[in-house]
Amino acid sequence: MILAADIGGTTCKLGIFDASLKQVERWQIPTDTSREGSGILEAVHMSFKQKLEESGLGYGDCRGIGIGVPGPVDFSTGTVNGAINLNWRAPKKIKHEFERLSGITAVVDNDANLAALGEQAFGAGKGRGDIVMLTLGTGVGGGIIAGHHLVHGTHGSAGEIGHMKVAVGENFKCNCGGTGCLESVASTIGLKNLALKYSGDFESSVLKPHIEDGSLKAITVFKNAEDGDPLSLFLVDKMSFYLGLGTSSLAALTNPSQIIIGGGLSRAGDFLLGRVRAYFEEYAFPPAAEGTEIVPAELGNEAGIYGAAKIVSQYIDHE
Template identity: 45%
Template structure:
């Protein structure tokens, strides 16, 4: 009997949980509400209870599993299995996640940052195609990332490796960022950042544009709407997409020139724009990178969507001598 894996992708709204084969194929998946009440003190217990209940339903016991991998927001201490500063979980103080979840389930626990596990999922079973050098950039409400280099996820000395959203792309007169800096990639290439750029550019745009008229009427717009208008040929939408593509390509070119990965994968909600985003980013990227990087580092859109997190989390629990898709 081949042992299986459990992956947990913990978010501020829901915790997604899945049972996977050791080859990374999802067999069962479900989700529970993330209960952030009482300083998030119920979260780990409710995940443990949900896992135990599901295994009972499936008539499976712990001997059939390698363990549980968990992706979580916040700063992860990889030696102690603790998490701190996950504010969307209401975890201000340090949480003993690994110890508590192991006590509840009886299974070994492996823990990592949520952006890192999404990177692992795309790298293992998605657009990364099992490559040893893959970078994942997620464009959503914020901008995050994970770096898989020489066959290992990079954490850095304090767990801050992969903070791609805080690469400076507007060195002068940039927007303020939640991190305290100005001009970060997150301020112009996140879903909210793209809307901010559009609203600012609309103030001085002189041509005819349906999108500009919507903005002038103070109508609600979204990054998706901007890309939809761009696909329909709206000239102002094309200006906006060109601007944010330049900023994103600039940040990705730094990553390419520094790390020379096989793939840089763009994921998150904004990546649903597909080629409307990928092609202009590629065009700029190709003018910004070292010739060897141009020949060897490819940009692509993520393929695993919301499943990337549970797949990457499950990979954490896989004994490294059992890896089958490298």
């Protein structure tokens, strides 16, 4: 058996997979971030222990566990350099701690990386060796896969697509401390940034009351854009421009066969992706863009645990 965990700020998604990477069971437990998140790994451990025992199994029947966490991970040591969503303010040695609890080998990676690996192995990118994935939500996450393996970089920061500089002239402050990041213009936060800056250029819009009282949501922008509201259309187009610009740079750097778009904002479907493709084709280096598809993700919230299972099969020696 292979165990998989996708640890998020609200819930921990857990799964058990067989040797062929077929999902056997999937469930979730709440994430308790109290006491600086000190009980999170223990809770995950105990939940797996109980579920295995219900099937007459134990950790000794497992080849290993893949664990995804929302923070920058040193892949070689399995240490996350803090994870604000989990109330981990300092570096945490996840690999070491979970191996001590369970007695099995753990492979730890960033949650967006594992979502990318899940889509590449089982979802939209199945059968493709070279893909890039962007997850569009509150921020912008991502992962880069070359030759069927994730690209981690020297300190685990490869694939931090949300912090590519594409909008320097906008001067929106990103949570990384910098300005001009893709995340600051192509996420739910990014849409709010753009709305605040440009709403004054439009005489009227159904969005204005939402902008003024701080209640603007991405779904409101996309719904009204589809209904023809000028400000809403402008915001979707502006976001698409920056995504097209960012993905064109990714194509020149990695030459993937697919750029997969996931996350909550991807539910806008071709209304968003069609515009992104148009800008991508305008700005991409032609030889790199040739054969590159921009497609929606397929696995939704399950991508992370599929990727967590896959990375165990890639990196743990089974012999």
